[in-house]
Amino acid sequence: MATDLHRAVTVQGLTRSFDGRPVVDGLDLTLRAGQFTALLGHSGCGKSTLLRILAGLDREISGTVLVPRRRAVAFQAPRLMPWKKVWRNVLLGLPGKPGRAVAEKALDEVGLGHRSGAWPKTLSGGEAQRASLARALVRDPDLLLLDEPFGALDALTRLKAQRLVAELWQRRGCTVLLVTHDVDEALLLADRALVMRDGVIAYDTAVDLDRPRSPGDPALAGLRTRLLAELGVTEGEFAESATA
Amino acid sequence: MTVDHAPPSAPPDISPLPDVESLTPARAPGRVPSVPRWLRRAVGPVLLLVLWQSCSATGVLPADVLASPGTIARAAGELVGDGTLPTAMGVSLRRVAAGLLLGGVAGIALALVSGLSRLGEDLVDAPVQMLRTVPWVGLIPLFIIWLGIGEAPKVALIALGVAFHLYLNVYAGIRGVDARLVEAGESLGLGRWGLVRHVVLPGALPGAMTGLRYSLATAWLALVFGESINADAGIGFLMNQAREFFRTDVIVVCLVVYAFLGLLADALVRTLERLLLQWRPTFTGQ
Numbered sequence: 176m177a178t179d180l181h182r183a184v185t186v187q188g189l190t191r192s193f194d195g196r197p198v199v200d201g202l203d204l205t206l207r208a209g210q211f212t213a214l215l216g217h218s219g220c221g222k223s224t225l226l227r228i229l230a231g232l233d234r235e236i237s238g239t240v241l242v243p244r245r246r247a248v249a250f251q252a253p254r255l256m257p258w259k260k261v262w263r264n265v266l267l268g269l270p271g272k273p274g275r276a277v278a279e280k281a282l283d284e285v286g287l288g289h290r291s292g293a294w295p296k297t298l299s300g301g302e303a304q305r306a307s308l309a310r311a312l313v314r315d316p317d318l319l320l321l322d323e324p325f326g327a328l329d330a331l332t333r334l335k336a337q338r339l340v341a342e343l344w345q346r347r348g349c350t351v352l353l354v355t356h357d358v359d360e361a362l363l364l365a366d367r368a369l370v371m372r373d374g375v376i377a378y379d380t381a382v383d384l385d386r387p388r389s390p391g392d393p394a395l396a397g398l399r400t401r402l403l404a405e406l407g408v409t410e411g412e413f414a415e416s417a418t419a
Numbered sequence: 420m421t422v423d424h425a426p427p428s429a430p431p432d433i434s435p436l437p438d439v440e441s442l443t444p445a446r447a448p449g450r451v452p453s454v455p456r457w458l459r460r461a462v463g464p465v466l467l468l469v470l471w472q473s474c475s476a477t478g479v480l481p482a483d484v485l486a487s488p489g490t491i492a493r494a495a496g497e498l499v500g501d502g503t504l505p506t507a508m509g510v511s512l513r514r515v516a517a518g519l520l521l522g523g524v525a526g527i528a529l530a531l532v533s534g535l536s537r538l539g540e541d542l543v544d545a546p547v548q549m550l551r552t553v554p555w556v557g558l559i560p561l562f563i564i565w566l567g568i569g570e571a572p573k574v575a576l577i578a579l580g581v582a583f584h585l586y587l588n589v590y591a592g593i594r595g596v597d598a599r600l601v602e603a604g605e606s607l608g609l610g611r612w613g614l615v616r617h618v619v620l621p622g623a624l625p626g627a628m629t630g631l632r633y634s635l636a637t638a639w640l641a642l643v644f645g646e647s648i649n650a651d652a653g654i655g656f657l658m659n660q661a662r663e664f665f666r667t668d669v670i671v672v673c674l675v676v677y678a679f680l681g682l683l684a685d686a687l688v689r690t691l692e693r694l695l696l697q698w699r700p701t702f703t704g705q
Contacts, residue, residue: 230606247606254603258621258698267617268607296700310607 182241183208183318183350184229189238190374191224198224200374201238208317211344211351213361213382215406216371222354225371226322229352243350246318247311251326253303255295255310262291265310281313282306285339301332305339312343319344321353325360337363341387358402362395363388370405378405486668494668495675503657508676510653511646514570515638515680518577522634525578526585527627534593534623535615547586555579556644563648573645580637585630592626593619625699628692635684643677 184206191199198221206212216222227233228240230248255264262278269277275291282288285305295303304324311319321340325333341364344351355361361368362382370378380401384394403409468488474480475487482490498504529547532539558579562572596619604618646655654673661669 232602232606248603250599250603252599254599256600256604256618256621257700258624259617268604268609268613270608294698296698314607 181208183243185241187239191236197374202375204376206350208350209348211365212367213353213355213365214369215361220371221374222371223322226320226354230320243317245316247314247316248320249307249311249324251323253307255306257295261293261306265313281309285309301328316349319349319351323355358399359390483665491668491671495672507654507657514573515642517574519581519638522578522581523585526582527589530586530589534590551583568649576645577638577641580641581634584634584637588626588630592623596622632688639681
């Protein structure tokens with residue numbers, strides 16, 4: 176049973192097709208419990224499709240998918256219900272009738288306790304994304320799925336949000352799958368980086384670096400080059416396009 | 420950086436230079452006491468009233484074409500004083516209320532059926548869209564044949580107008596709910612009923628309010644049509660009676676009452692929107 180306890184997610188031979196075109200094509204994947212994994216890939220490579228399947232939002236699949244019953248998703252857009260105050264958004268869908276205090280505890284955790292009674296329209300982009308994180312965390316998930324949650328944030332807010340996610344993960348110890356197209360973000364946060372290509376996991380590497388990490392760490396440079404190459408970007412090309 | 424060594428209190432050089440323009444305030448505020456906007460806007464209608472009154476007084480506008488404002492005000496006073504107008508208003512308001520209730524329930528129920536389920540859409544939407552193209556005023560003769568000339572055809576006419584407007588807007592509201600929010604609700608573990616209650620219905624509310632506003636306007640229109648054919652009570656009856664006796668003053672009073680009731684209904688919807696839609700990012704009223 177011990178091995179089962181360490182496996183949070185098991186995917187075998189997973190295939191998902193849109194109009195006969197397979198986007199996920201016989202994919203195998205195992206995520207260890209408590210591990211922070213980053214899933215990289217070009218847009219349209221199927222990484223968001225995989226995340227939606229793991230979230231249970233897409234059932235038009237063939238293959239085996241085993242995921243924890245308690246899982247939560249934070250999307251690229253916060254997707255708060257605009258007609259519910261922040262704390263009601265956090266509690267939405269929770270079984271039983273949890274009180275406002277439950278929501279406020281989760282909001283405090285993301286530093287948003289003071290906005291509990293606000294309408295979502297009054298939140299800034301970063302605040303809304305943090306509320307969305309609180310909504311995911313209040314479910315006490317065994318698996319937290321993050322679909323480019325920082326993509327729509329400005330650079331400064333993104334750095335703060337990334338640090339917050341790292342802290343929350345360390346405190347909670349849940350399994351995290353972060354879908355992103357940002358190599359630096361993956362290296363900053365993850366234990367393991369996956370590159371998805373042609374519907375399968377094409378590259379799989381551990382990120383063995385001490386935490387807390389800083390984006391400019393030279394130890395990251397080699398891994399960064401390798402991951403970029405797997406994504407089809409060579410450093411030379413990158414420098415060229417940067418100076419162009 | 421030589422800021423520190425700048426002369427402490429050298430006055431800035433403001434001597435005119437070529438290609439330099441001094442930008443002065445367009446008009447010194449408060450120098451000319453301007454007339455308040457509402458007062459200026461009131462001038463037009465007041466002038467019109469004065470013109471009307473003087474035309475009536477000089478005989479340019481005969482009383483059996485249009486009564487003077489003074490006569491109309493007197494007639495209104497009498498109608499209110501002897502209780503004729505309040506009674507008539509009560510009767511008309513009851514008709515509108517009954518029609519709104521019936522049409523509202525029918526329109527919203529049909530919209531829910533076709534908005535929330537594919538099967539319902541296939542069964543309900545096509546016939547409703549077909550019937551919608553029939554001008555509802557044209558149904559008056561049929562209603563009289565079916566329902567007689569009592570209260571029923573009037574209420575039915577109002578209900579019909581209300582139902583179509585509510586159906587269309589509530590249905591569009593339900594189908595316009597952001598699919599990404601529905602997905603988010605699903606990911607939070609909401610079941611089918613939870614999604615309807617927490618995501619779909621609140622999301623359809625702005626559409627429903629638009630529908631309510633349209634349907635209220637339609638309700639008044641239907642009331643006027645319904646009461647102008649045959650009525651033994653209500654504002655329409657009052658107007659018909661006045662027509663027999665060439666009482667243009669009473670007719671104008673009734674028209675003003677119709678307008679006033681319409682205005683009141685609109686204010687009601689606005690208040691309702693302010694209460695129910697305060698979460699909307701586009702909401703600007705306060």
